[in-house]
Amino acid sequence: MPAGNHTGGALVEVPEHLLQRSRDRRKDLGASTGDEPAAEAPASETSAAPAVAEAQAPAAATGPSLPELPDLEPEPELQPEPVKPWVQAALTRKKIPVWAVPVLIFLPFWAIIFAGTLESPERDSEIIALGREVYEGNGGCAGCHGAEGGGGIGPALVGGEVLNAFVDWRDHVIWVVNGSPPAGQVYNDEGEISTAGMPSNGEKLSAREILAVVYFERVELGGAAEADLHDLEELFEDEEVVPEGLSFDIGGTFGSTLNNLLAEAGIGAS
């Protein structure tokens, strides 16, 4: 012990009986002293220690030259802390109830199945998604034709109605761009008479938005087969011919403009 060299003089002064008392105390408490070998401890205690203890004990009792040291009782620390009721409850509680085990095993599968149902089975393509957005949102179509296309101020579009009104999807596009003609004019393929109730959208909506909302009305509301609208979808997807910022002109020449765009995109409209 290198430290002992400095304080050796002071340490010698510790009375042997105090050291012995400390040893005895430790022995009584059954605490094994970790630093001394097990074989050495009993040897010193059985041979030399008792003699010293007998000789010193009376002296310590009779001559209390030192002030009575506060008895450092280590017992309270050694006794195990009383276990709190809530801790006890947590320790004795069964962690997972038996019935929960199959539930927990099934949980990941259920999560996968559930995630699968979140995606609508029909594919909401880009054109349908944009069309729905226009119909319900900035196009304001739902306000007059009903949220589900059932009709209102404007005629119903569901159940093939809109397909009969405009047999050719290009006429449908032209209609949405221009809106109603003056009241009293025949406006659709069924020979119906305009009330001039439908606003024009050529300035409000972009060309892509108009193509999308027509696609949406014919497929989602009218019930047309997507295959019948292949040309329309192809035109929508040709972003060189129908770029983001393009809008359709309102007016009588629009029909030929639309056909020109189709020709440009290399699509032979049916």
Ligand code: HEC
């Ligand atoms: C302010 C009300 C109003 C709004 C908004 C409106 N429409 Fe119309 N729509 C009408 C009316 C009214 C008619 C019938 C024509 C008429 O009487 O002038 C009509 C007719 C139609 C028709 C022909 C239906 C048929 O059976 O003849 C289509 C297709 C159509 N609208 C699509 C649209 C689309 C697409 C939008 C949104 C971009 C839209 N409408 C927004 C009022 C409206």
